[in-house]
Amino acid sequence: MSQTELFAPPTERWIPMSPRYAPLRRLNSAIDWTIFTLIVCVPLFIFTELWIALAALAGCLALLVWRVIRQGALARAWGYAERDTDLYIKSGIWFRKLTVVPYGRMQAVEVTSGPLERAFKVASVKLVTASAQSDAVIPGLDPADAALLRDRLTERGETQATGL
Amino acid sequence: MSNPDEAYLLPSPEAQPGPTEQHNDLPAHEPMLERPHPLTPIAKGWIAIAAVLFFVFRDLPQDGWQRVTEMGWWFGGFLGVVLVIALVAGYLSWRFTKFIIDDEQVRIERRFITLRSDRIAFTKIQSVDIVQPLVPRILGLAALRIDVGGQGSAKTIEYLARTRAYQLRDYLVTRAHGTQTTVAASAERPLAGVFEDVAASDRMIVRVPPGRLLASMAASPWTVLLLIFLTVQIGVIIVTRSFTMIVGAVILVPWLLGLGSVILSRLRNEFNFVLTMTPDGGLRTSSGLTSLISQTIPRNRVQAVDISQPLLWRAFGWYRVRIDVLGLGATEESSSKPSDLLLPVGDRRDVDAALAALWPRLNLAGIERRPIPQQARKIRWLDAQTFYWGHDERVLVSHGGLFVPRTSVVPHGRVQSVRLIQGPLQRRLGLASVEAHTTPGPVNVVCRHLALGPARELALTELDRMRHARANPKLSLIVPPAQMPPPPPVVYPGYPGYPPPGPDSDARQ
Numbered sequence: 299m300s301q302t303e304l305f306a307p308p309t310e311r312w313i314p315m316s317p318r319y320a321p322l323r324r325l326n327s328a329i330d331w332t333i334f335t336l337i338v339c340v341p342l343f344i345f346t347e348l349w350i351a352l353a354a355l356a357g358c359l360a361l362l363v364w365r366v367i368r369q370g371a372l373a374r375a376w377g378y379a380e381r382d383t384d385l386y387i388k389s390g391i392w393f394r395k396l397t398v399v400p401y402g403r404m405q406a407v408e409v410t411s412g413p414l415e416r417a418f419k420v421a422s423v424k425l426v427t428a429s430a431q432s433d434a435v436i437p438g439l440d441p442a443d444a445a446l447l448r449d450r451l452t453e454r455g456e457t458q459a460t461g462l
Numbered sequence: 463m464s465n466p467d468e469a470y471l472l473p474s475p476e477a478q479p480g481p482t483e484q485h486n487d488l489p490a491h492e493p494m495l496e497r498p499h500p501l502t503p504i505a506k507g508w509i510a511i512a513a514v515l516f517f518v519f520r521d522l523p524q525d526g527w528q529r530v531t532e533m534g535w536w537f538g539g540f541l542g543v544v545l546v547i548a549l550v551a552g553y554l555s556w557r558f559t560k561f562i563i564d565d566e567q568v569r570i571e572r573r574f575i576t577l578r579s580d581r582i583a584f585t586k587i588q589s590v591d592i593v594q595p596l597v598p599r600i601l602g603l604a605a606l607r608i609d610v611g612g613q614g615s616a617k618t619i620e621y622l623a624r625t626r627a628y629q630l631r632d633y634l635v636t637r638a639h640g641t642q643t644t645v646a647a648s649a650e651r652p653l654a655g656v657f658e659d660v661a662a663s664d665r666m667i668v669r670v671p672p673g674r675l676l677a678s679m680a681a682s683p684w685t686v687l688l689l690i691f692l693t694v695q696i697g698v699i700i701v702t703r704s705f706t707m708i709v710g711a712v713i714l715v716p717w718l719l720g721l722g723s724v725i726l727s728r729l730r731n732e733f734n735f736v737l738t739m740t741p742d743g744g745l746r747t748s749s750g751l752t753s754l755i756s757q758t759i760p761r762n763r764v765q766a767v768d769i770s771q772p773l774l775w776r777a778f779g780w781y782r783v784r785i786d787v788l789g790l791g792a793t794e795e796s797s798s799k800p801s802d803l804l805l806p807v808g809d810r811r812d813v814d815a816a817l818a819a820l821w822p823r824l825n826l827a828g829i830e831r832r833p834i835p836q837q838a839r840k841i842r843w844l845d846a847q848t849f850y851w852g853h854d855e856r857v858l859v860s861h862g863g864l865f866v867p868r869t870s871v872v873p874h875g876r877v878q879s880v881r882l883i884q885g886p887l888q889r890r891l892g893l894a895s896v897e898a899h900t901t902p903g904p905v906n907v908v909c910r911h912l913a914l915g916p917a918r919e920l921a922l923t924e925l926d927r928m929r930h931a932r933a934n935p936k937l938s939l940i941v942p943p944a945q946m947p948p949p950p951p952v953v954y955p956g957y958p959g960y961p962p963p964g965p966d967s968d969a970r971q
Contacts, residue, residue: 299915304884304894308922384925394889396882398925402932403878428788429878429899431906460932 305396308386312377315420319438320373322418327369331362378436383458385425385451387434399434402458403427407451409444423447493564496630502621503552505598510548561619568608568634570617580617586610587638588789590631591757592748594624599754606631607757609789635758636742664746667819668805668812670735674780678807679728681774684721731755732806739819747803757801761820761940763788766872766905767804769813773865781813782806785820786903802904821939826871829854831861837891838911851896851909851920856937858898858924860909870907872898873939874924875931877907882921896921 335358342351371391379386387397404425411421421444425434439447504511551574558573568587570580591607598604604627606619622630679685691714733751740746748756765786775781783805790802805816817824831850839846845864852859858877861869877898884894894917898907909920931937 299913299918301889301892301914304882304914304918383929392886394884396921397879398881398921399879400925400928402929427878427899428901430902431881431897431899432879434879 305388305394307377307379307388308381309379312379312388315373315376315436315438316440316443318418318440319376319420320370322414322420322438323369323373324366325418326414327365328362331358331365335359335362373438376437380447380450385434387436397432397434399425399427399432400458401451401454402460404451404455404459407448407455409448411441411444421445423451425451493562496561496563496619496622498556498559498561498619499603499621499623499626500556501601501603502556503549505595505601505603505621507548507552508597511545563630563633568617568619570619582608582610582617584634584637587634588763589758589760590634590638591616591755592627592631593618593753593755594750595753599752604628604754606634608634632740635740635744664738664740666736666738667745667815668735668737668808670732670806670808670812672733674807675729675732675735677778678775678780679725681772681778681780682725683773686774688718688721728806731801732803735803735806737805737816737819745819747801749801749806755801759785759804759820760787764820765876765903766870766900766907767817767820768905769869769871770863771867775807779809780807781810783808783813783816784904786900786905788901790903821873822941823856823939824871825854825856826859826869829857829859832916834911835893835913838893840891841887841893842911846911849910851912853920853924853927855927856931856939858907858909858927860898860907862910870905872900872905872907873931874927875937876900877924877928880921880924880928882917894918896924898924 335355338358339351339355342354368391375389375391375394377388379388383402384398384400387395387399389395404427406426408424408426409421410424415421419441420438421441422435422437423439423444424436425432427434436444436447499505555572555574558571560569560571560573562569562571566583566585568582568584570578570582572578588609591609592604593607594604598621602624603621604624605621606627608617608619610617619627619630621627730751730753732749735747735749738746738748743761745759745761746756747759748754765788767786768784769781770784771781782803784802785804787802804820805812808816817826829852831852834846834849834851836846838849842849845862848864848867849862851861853874855874857871857873859869859871861867877900879899881897881899882894883897888894888911892914893911894914895911896909896917898909900907909917912920
C-alpha cells in the first residue's frame with residue numbers, strides 16, 4: 299500500500315474546508331508569530347548588540363513568512379467524509395491523522411464560531427464522544443454547511459445511538 | 463402484609479403481579495428510617511476534640527492544675543466553650559440527619575441549619591463503596607459512598623455501625639444491580655431468610671499478601687536509584703575521608719520526601735488488597751492500611767484493561783492491572799476517589815484469575831500476536847521486538863515497551879472512535895499507528911508502527927468490529943445474568959428489636 303492510499307478517502311473524495319478557512323489560518327498564524335517575534339526580539343534590542351537583535355528579527359520574520367505560506371497547504375490538508383455509519387476526518391501534513399467516529403458513539407455535536415471565525419464566515423463542528431481522546435473537530439466550514447452537517451450528524455446519531 | 467413482623471420485608475412474589483403494576487396496586491415498600499450512629503459526631507470531629515484535649519492537658523503532668531490556672535481561666539474557658547459548641551453542633555447535626563430508604567430511592571435528609579435532601583433512585587446507583595477512615599474504624603463505624611455516575615460527587619452516608627453498613631451496602635447493590643439487569647428481578651426475588659454474613663459467601667479471587675506489596679514497592683526503579691546514589695555517596699566519603707560531598711545529598715531531600723509520600727500513599731491504599739466476587743456476580747475490592755475502603759467494581763462499566771510490568775517486577779513475574787471505568791476518569795495514586803486498580807501486584811495466575819472474574823469470556827492467550835515490521839527498529843532501537851498487536855472477535859489488544867511492558871485490552875464494543883496517525887519518521891519507513899479511543903482512565907490502546915496496509919485495514923475494519931460487537935450481545939465479555947447462578951434472597955436488613963416505622967412516621971416529618 300502506498301503512502302497516498304493510507305489516507306485515501308473512504309468515499310470518492312475528501313470534502314474540503316471552506317475557501318475562507320485558509321485566509322483565516324494565515325491571519326491566526328501571522329498574529330501568533332508576530333507575538334512570538336516581539337517576545338524574542340524586543341529584549342534582544344534592549345539588552346544586546348544591534349546586530350544580534352537584527353539577525354534574530356530576520357530569522358523570526360523568515361519563520362513568520364514561512365508559517366503563513368504553509369497555512370494554505372495545512373488548510374487544504376483538512377477534509378472530511380460521511381459514510382452510512384461513520385464520519386471520517388483527515389488532517390495534517392507532517393503528522394497526519396485520520397479519525398473515524400461512528401455516529402452511534404456521538405454524544406453531542408457542537409458548532410462553534412469565534413469572533414475571528416465569524417469575521418471570515420467559517421464555523422467549526424465538534425463531535426463529542428465519551429472519550430476525551432477522540433478530539434474530532436472539523437474546523438473551517440461554511441456556517442450554513444456546518445449547520446447542515448450538524449443536523450445530519452445529530453439525526454444519524456439519534457437513529458444509530460447505542461449505550462455505552 | 464398481614465403480619466406486622468414482616469412489614470419491613472419486600473412484597474412477596476405472589477403478592478406482586480408485575481413490576482409495572484407494583485406502584486398502583488400494592489402498598490409501597492414502607493420507608494425505613496436510618497439514623498447515623500451516635501458516635502458519628504466524634505468520628506467526624508475527633509480532630510477538634512483531640513486538639514482541645516491536647517491543649518488543655520499537655521502540661522498537666524508537669525505543672526498540675528496550677529499551670530492551667532496561670533494560663534488564665536479565660537483561655538481554658540474558651541477551649542471549654544469551643545468543645546461544648548462542637549459537641550452540641552455535632553449532636554444537633556446527628557439529631558437532624560436521617561437516611562430514609564423506601565421502595566425506589568435512598569433519601570439523605572440533613573436539616574441542621576441548611577435543609578438539604580439528597581434523593582438517590584436505586585436505578586441511578588452505579589456502585590456503593592464502604593469507606594472506613596482510621597478513627598471511625600477504631601470506633602467500629604463505616605461510611606457508605608454511593609456513586610451515582612456522571613461527574614457529580616458521590617453521596618455519602620456517614621457513619622453507620624460497620625455490620626449495618628455492610629448490610630445496607632449489599633441491599634443497595636442488589637437493588638441497583640437487579641433493577642439494572644432485569645427490571646422485575648430485584649422486587650420479585652424469593653424472600654426467605656434474612657441477610658447472612660455476606661463475607662462468608664463471597665468467593666475469594668485474589669489476595670495480595672502484605673509482604674508481596676512491600677516487596678513490589680521495594681522493587682521500584684526509584685529505590686534502586688536511591689541505593690545506587692547512597693552507595694556512591696558512601697564510597698565517596700570513604701575514599702575522600704571527608705564529608706563535604708554529603709552536601710550534594712541535600713538536593714535529594716525534596717525528591718525523597720515526594721517518593722516517600724508516594725510509597726506511603728500506595729501502602730496506605732493498597733495494603734491488604736482483596737478482590738472478591740459476591741454471590742450475585744459483582745466484583746468487589748477491599749484494601750487499606752489505616753482506612754479501609756471496600757468498593758464495588760461495576761463490571762458493565764469497565765471499558766478497558768491495562769496490564770503492566772515495571773522493570774524490576776519481571777524478576778518476580780509480577781504485574782499490575784488497572785481499568786478504565788466509565789465516569790471514574792483518571793485517578794491519582796493518593797486521591798480519595800474510587801481507585802482504578804483491579805490488582806496492585808500479582809503473578810500471572812492472579813492476573814488470569816482477576817481477568818477471568820472481570821471478563822469471563824476474555825481469551826487473551828488465544829489472540830494471534832502480530833509483530834510489527836522490521837523497519838520499525840530504525841525508530842524504536844531497543845524495543846521494536848516487544849511490540850505486537852492483535853484482535854479476536856471480542857477485543858483489540860496492543861502490547862509494547864521494554865522497560866515497562868504494557869498490554870492494553872479494549873472490547874470492540876467499548877471503543878469510542880479510531881484514529882490512524884503517521885509522523886514524518888514513520889512516513890519515511892512506511893509505518894503508521896492506530897489508536898482506539900476509550901473513556902478517560904489509565905488505559906491507552908495504541909497499536910504502534912504497523913505496516914501501511916495492516917494499519918489502514920485495522921483502523922477501518924475495527925469500525926465494523928465495533929458495530930458488530932455492539933449489535934451482538936453474544937460478543938459481550940460478561941456472561942449475561944441469565945447464565946449466572948440465582949442471586950441469594952434479598953431482604954431489607956432490619957435491626958432486631960427495631961420496629962420499622964409506619965408509612966406516616968417521622969420519615970415524613
